[in-house]
Amino acid sequence: MNMLDSFLFVALPYLALVIFAIGCIYRYRQSGFTVSSFSSQFLEGRKLFWGSVPFHWGIVVVFFGHLLAFMFPKTQLLWNSQPIRLIILEVTAFTFGVLVLVGLVGLIVRRLSQARIRVVTSPADIFIEFLLLAQVILGCWSALGYRWGSSWFAADLSPYLWSIFKFNPEIGAVQAMPWVIKLHIVGAFLIILLVPFTRLIHFLMVPLHYVWRPYQVVIWYWDRKKVRRAETVWTVTRPRNN
Amino acid sequence: MDVRAQISMVFHLDKCIGCHTCSIACKNIWTDRKGAEYMWWNNVETKPGTGYPSKWEEQDIYKGGWEKSGDGIKLKGAGKGKGLLNIFHNPHLPLIDDYYEPFTYKYLDLIESGDMDDQPTARPVSLITGRPIDIKMGPNWDDDLSGTPDYARHDPNLGNLSAAEQEAMFQLERMAFFYLPRICNHCLNPACVASCPSGALYKRGEDGIVLINQSVCRAWRMCVTACPYKKTYYNWNTGKSEKCILCYPRIEAGFAPACMHSCVGRIRYLGVILYDADQIHTVASSEEHHLVQAQLSLLLDPDDPVVIKHAQKNGIPDSTIKAAQDSPTYKFVKKWGLALPLHPEFRTLPMLFYVPPLLPVMANLKESTQKVEQQKNLDPISKVWSDNWLYDTSTEELWGTIEQARFPLKYMANLFSAGDEELVKDKLKKLMAVRLYRRWKTVGDVSQEKANKALAEVGYTGKLANQIYYLTSLAKFDDRFVIPASHREQAIEMLDFAGDAKGSTGFGFKDATAERGL
Numbered sequence: 001m002n003m004l005d006s007f008l009f010v011a012l013p014y015l016a017l018v019i020f021a022i023g024c025i026y027r028y029r030q031s032g033f034t035v036s037s038f039s040s041q042f043l044e045g046r047k048l049f050w051g052s053v054p055f056h057w058g059i060v061v062v063f064f065g066h067l068l069a070f071m072f073p074k075t076q077l078l079w080n081s082q083p084i085r086l087i088i089l090e091v092t093a094f095t096f097g098v099l100v101l102v103g104l105v106g107l108i109v110r111r112l113s114q115a116r117i118r119v120v121t122s123p124a125d126i127f128i129e130f131l132l133l134a135q136v137i138l139g140c141w142s143a144l145g146y147r148w149g150s151s152w153f154a155a156d157l158s159p160y161l162w163s164i165f166k167f168n169p170e171i172g173a174v175q176a177m178p179w180v181i182k183l184h185i186v187g188a189f190l191i192i193l194l195v196p197f198t199r200l201i202h203f204l205m206v207p208l209h210y211v212w213r214p215y216q217v218v219i220w221y222w223d224r225k226k227v228r229r230a231e232t233v234w235t236v237t238r239p240r241n242n
Numbered sequence: 243m244d245v246r247a248q249i250s251m252v253f254h255l256d257k258c259i260g261c262h263t264c265s266i267a268c269k270n271i272w273t274d275r276k277g278a279e280y281m282w283w284n285n286v287e288t289k290p291g292t293g294y295p296s297k298w299e300e301q302d303i304y305k306g307g308w309e310k311s312g313d314g315i316k317l318k319g320a321g322k323g324k325g326l327l328n329i330f331h332n333p334h335l336p337l338i339d340d341y342y343e344p345f346t347y348k349y350l351d352l353i354e355s356g357d358m359d360d361q362p363t364a365r366p367v368s369l370i371t372g373r374p375i376d377i378k379m380g381p382n383w384d385d386d387l388s389g390t391p392d393y394a395r396h397d398p399n400l401g402n403l404s405a406a407e408q409e410a411m412f413q414l415e416r417m418a419f420f421y422l423p424r425i426c427n428h429c430l431n432p433a434c435v436a437s438c439p440s441g442a443l444y445k446r447g448e449d450g451i452v453l454i455n456q457s458v459c460r461a462w463r464m465c466v467t468a469c470p471y472k473k474t475y476y477n478w479n480t481g482k483s484e485k486c487i488l489c490y491p492r493i494e495a496g497f498a499p500a501c502m503h504s505c506v507g508r509i510r511y512l513g514v515i516l517y518d519a520d521q522i523h524t525v526a527s528s529e530e531h532h533l534v535q536a537q538l539s540l541l542l543d544p545d546d547p548v549v550i551k552h553a554q555k556n557g558i559p560d561s562t563i564k565a566a567q568d569s570p571t572y573k574f575v576k577k578w579g580l581a582l583p584l585h586p587e588f589r590t591l592p593m594l595f596y597v598p599p600l601l602p603v604m605a606n607l608k609e610s611t612q613k614v615e616q617q618k619n620l621d622p623i624s625k626v627w628s629d630n631w632l633y634d635t636s637t638e639e640l641w642g643t644i645e646q647a648r649f650p651l652k653y654m655a656n657l658f659s660a661g662d663e664e665l666v667k668d669k670l671k672k673l674m675a676v677r678l679y680r681r682w683k684t685v686g687d688v689s690q691e692k693a694n695k696a697l698a699e700v701g702y703t704g705k706l707a708n709q710i711y712y713l714t715s716l717a718k719f720d721d722r723f724v725i726p727a728s729h730r731e732q733a734i735e736m737l738d739f740a741g742d743a744k745g746s747t748g749f750g751f752k753d754a755t756a757e758r759g760l
Contacts, residue, residue, distance in 0.1 A: 032457035036481035039461040041331065043338055043370070043478050049331045056330040115371045116338075120478060205460045207329075207439030211322055215436035220447035 008186050009171040013164050016193035023196025024204060037202035043116040051110055055103025061096040062139070066153075070161050073154035080151045089150055094143050101136045108133065124198045131194070135187040142181050157185075244519040245542060245553040247562050248430065248450035248593050249488065249512065249725065251502070252574045252581050253423055254714060255599040256673070257509040260421035262286050262382065264501035264510075268425075271500050272487070277479025279344035279369045282381055283486035284501040286423045289657070290397040290411065291384045293422075295340040298472040299398040299585065305334040307433050307470030307588030308526065315527050315589055320437035320468040329439065334467045338478070342379035344369035370478070387419050394419075399656040407650050418649045420599040422657075423509070425501060426473040426486035427584070427592030428452050430517065430540070431526040434485070437468030442483075449514075450593065451488045459483055470588035498723045508717070513569030513724045514562055515576075515593070516542040516553060526589045533586045534659050540591070541576050544569070565726040570713055571595065578710055580669055582658035598654050598666055600673045644670050672700045676714075679707040 028035055041048050069076045080086040108129050111117050143149050156173040163170040174185065195201055268284040287293045301307060305319025317324070319334040328334075347364040355362035368375045384393035390412060400408055410416065428445075432452050435443040442458035443465055445451070454465070454474070461481040465474040474485040489499035497503065502510040517540045528536040542549045544566035553563055566572065574581045574597060581595035644651075644667060651663045651670075659665040675696040682693035697707055713721060 033480075033482070035457075036459065036461045038481035039463055039476075040478070041335055041337070041463065042466075042476045045331075045335065045337050049333075052330045115373060119371055202460060205440070207326070207441075207460070207462065210326065210439040210441065213441060215321075216431070217435050217438075217441055217444040218447050219444045 005171060005175050008182070009160075009174050010164075010169045012186065012189050012193075013169075016189040017164075020192050020195055024201060027196050027201065035201055035205065036199070037205070038120065038199050040117050040120050043120065044110065044114050047106070047110045047114070051103050051106030053103070054099040055107055058096045058099030058101075058103060062093065062100060065093050065096075065150075069150060069154050070158050073158035076150060076154035076158075080148070080154075086148055086150065090143070090148055093150065094140070097136065097140045097143060101133075101140060104129065104133055104136055124194075128191075128194060128198045128200060131187065131191060135184065135191065138180055138184040138187060142178075142184055146178060146181065243542075243549075243552045245516055245549060245556050245558060246447065246450065246519045247553075247558055247566065248515050248517055249428070249493065250450075250515045250571045250575075250593040250595065251425070252511040252513075252571045252595045252597065254509045254511070254574075254597045255420055255422070256597065257507040257714075258286070258421040258423060258599075259507050260286055260288065260386070261506050263504045263506050264423060265381075267500040267504035268486075271489075273484075275479075276369075277477040278475070278484065280338065280341045281475040281477075281484065283473070283475075283484075284423065284425045285381065286421050288382075288385050288387060288394070288419050289422045290394040290400060290419065290653070291387070292393045292396050292398075294381065295336045295472050296379075297396065297398055298336075298470075301470060301588070303334075304336060304470075304472065305467060306472065307468070307590055308431070309589070310527065310530075313527060314523070317433055317437055317468055318470075320433070320464040325437055325439055325462070325464045329462055329464075332463055332467055335463055335476075336466065336472065338370070339379070342381065342383070343375060343377075345375060345377055345380070387417060390417075399653055402656070402661070403650060403652055407652070411650065411653070422584075422596075423501075424471065424473070424584070425594065426452060426488070427471055427590065427594045428488060430519075430522050430591035430593060431589065433468040433470060433588075433590050434465035434474050437464040438462070439464060443474075446490075449490075449493070451490050451493075452485070453487055453490070454483055454485055456480075456482050456484075470585065470590060471592070493725060496725070498719075498725075502723065508722065511570040511574060511713075511717075511722045513571035514566040514726065515569060515572050516544050516549060516558075516563075516566050518542055522591065526591055530587055530660050531662060533589070534582060534662065534665060537583060537586060537591055538576060541572070543576070544572065559726065561726040565724050568724045570717070570722055570724055573709075573713065578672070578706070580672055580710070582665065582669060584658060585660075586658075587660040596658060597673070598658055598669050600670055600677070641671055641674070644674065668700070672702065675700045675702055676707045676710050679704065680711055 041052075079089065111121055111125070111129065146152070156177075160170060160174050174182065177185075191200070195204075264284050265282055265286055269282065272283060273279070273281045282294065285294050293299065297303060298306075301318060307318055308315040309318045320328075345366045345368055347366050349364050352362050352364050365374050366377050367373060383389070387394050395408070395412065400411075403411075411418070428450055429452065430450070432443070432445060435445060435452060438459075439462045440458050440460045442455045442460070444453060444455065446453065459482040461476070461483070463476050463483065465483050465485075466472070466476050468474075469485075474483050476483050489497070489501075492499060492503075498512060502512055521540050525533075525536040525540050544550070544553075544563060550563055554560075571581075575595045581597045583592045583595055586592070651666055652661075654666045654670075655661050655663045678688050678696045679693045679702075682688040682690050694704070697703065702710075
């Protein structure tokens with residue numbers, strides 16, 4: 001176990017996860033105003049469609065693919081035990097990986113070529129887009145070059161990730177990986193680390209609660225029944241929305 | 243019965259002179275910021291015209307508002323299914339060019355220019371990119387029917403008018419138009435609130451003002467699509483949506499909203515209306531021909547003891563109930579039946595009401611016969627002004643001027659009553675009756691018999707006509723602005739630290755100010 005490996009696969013993950021957790025909570029609580037997806041569709045709509053839609057749907061599928069294989073490695077291996085199922089899974093995952101790549105390239109081209117979009121672009125936006133691009137290229141590369149990813153991820157990397165969360169990191173398996181996959185792992189933790197500092201934080205704001213809430217929202221500043229009674233005006237609890 | 247209070251506004255369109263003072267007052271206070279330059283929370287449109295953003299009334303394009311679905315209603319272009327599926331790219335979102343690209347001029351070039359053979363010019367530059375642009379569109383681009391072939395002719399409200407009727411509207415010497423001031427309608431069934439995936443939009447229970455919580459908005463921009471009046475705007479700089487806030491900090495402090503306070507023609511009335519919140523869904527789902535009547539039935543009589551009892555039980559303060567009893571808007575809308583909501587067919591139950599304009603309707607009769615006589619003595623190209631047809635009161639048939647109006651009733655009906663011409667005609671007859679009555683009183687060229695007949699036909703009495711005349715023409719500020727004394731214990735300013743919002747008028751980043759092209 002050399003110094004670099006233990007930094008990249010032990011220190012960096014913990015650093016990234018701690019900064020991610022504390023940073024996101026801090027940013028949400030202290031400056032909720034800056035938490036936004038910063039949509040630029042209003043300034044340019046047509047090119048965004050060909051970038052944003054494949055990118056987002058692609059990354060949703062790829063993200064949950066990684067997450068499921070991490071959480072349920074045994075189920076994953078069981079599924080992969082039949083070649084036909086393995087092929088179906090790999091082809092699907094790779095297709096969505098390519099969708100991400102295509103969408104991301106479209107988004108980067110749009111961001112750099114449109115004068116209006118340049119105005120709403122921060123250096124962090126450009127950095128994060130190229131970091132994502134590198135990550136997606138590495139991901140597609142390992143899928144093509146080191147088959148079959150869904151199996152060896154579940155067999156080797158899932159235990160590594162679990163060991164991180166169990167506070168007993170074992171990096172033997174990771175150390176033996178080719179450098180493409182090592183870079184992919186480092187990139188993943190870098191991205192997690194950067195979430196609280198960039199617009200990436202919007203992925204935590206997925207508005208799923210919309211599905212369950214009633215359509216109309218009415219907010220009262222004070223309890224309506226109590227506010228009529230002078231003696232309770234100053235003792236009732238603060239209103240719900242503040 | 244779930245009685246709630248709503249602050250509502252009435253616009254007396256006959257009095258609007260289209261000066262845009264309201265728009266400027268609003269802009270100076272709220273939207274003179276980076277990212278908000280293009281926003282006009284209050285704007286005044288010329289009708290017929292395509293408006294702002296261009297053709298906003300055309301819901302085949304923008305998919306705003308609610309539509310009937312079985313027994314109930316559903317959002318036309320947003321909602322739980324469509325909204326979440328289109329979250330990565332909203333196909334119905336109006337873009338900046340549908341409004342206009344905000345611009346300024348490089349004025350400093352005029353001052354700093356050196357000696358040249360030619361006059362220096364101040365080039366227009368975009369307020370978004372800072373680069374020189376060719377201005378394609380601006381606020382009120384089609385003001386006063388300018389560019390009629392491109393704009394007014396494409397007014398979506400002309401849709402069901404015959405080609406002949408449309409042609410008649412745009413003949414040079416018969417052209418008529420009126421102004422339509424618009425702010426957020428603070429609807430009872432707001433589509434913007436219903437469409438927000440984050441739940442950032444809400445209606446205030448105490449006064450019904452619809453607001454966007456800037457800390458919760460995540461730029462999913464569904465509200466921009468869902469609002470059929472296009473009165474929520476996306477701030478491209480801060481990544482948050484914004485809208486008219488009915489100047490709630492001013493209302494809480496006992497001042498009128500800036501647009502109303504600055505109104506030169508005194509066309510605006512602001513007051514409290516009590517309504518029954520239990521009926522909202524039923525009313526919004528009613529049949530199209532019944533929508534206006536249903537909406538008016540939602541508004542409760544504040545003098546009815548049963549209503550007062552329920553209001554008190556619901557925690558509505560006595561001062562609010564008193565304000566509802568004195569409300570000028572309740573009088574115009576319910577008691578006198580003079581005002582109508584704008585585009586009730588969008589089913590959001592808007593709480594701004596408009597007294598339809600009578601003037602373009604009246605200027606009609608005798609035009610043809612008298613003109614021929616006069617034109618014999620004049621040069622063929624000279625313009626003929628005959629005074630006696632502008633305010634014709636001598637016609638034998640009482641309502642002749644309305645029936646033969648040069649401004650088609652159908653057009654007004656498309657705007658204010660979901661196509662019901664009778665409803666608009668009823669309002670115009672009432673306005674006309676009051677006018678005939680006052681004509682008898684002050685000028686005397688109308689007989690008392692005729693004036694009384696006119697009043698009787700619309701169900702008015704002389705006393706009522708005088709009240710309407712007073713509130714229309716003589717009303718002082720306190721008659722037009724009746725809002726309960728501020729309940730400081732309910733005011734948001736008492737709950738939040740105002741210093742947080744200082745310098746940003748509550749919107750935007752504190753350090754970002756608008757960059758001018760200097």
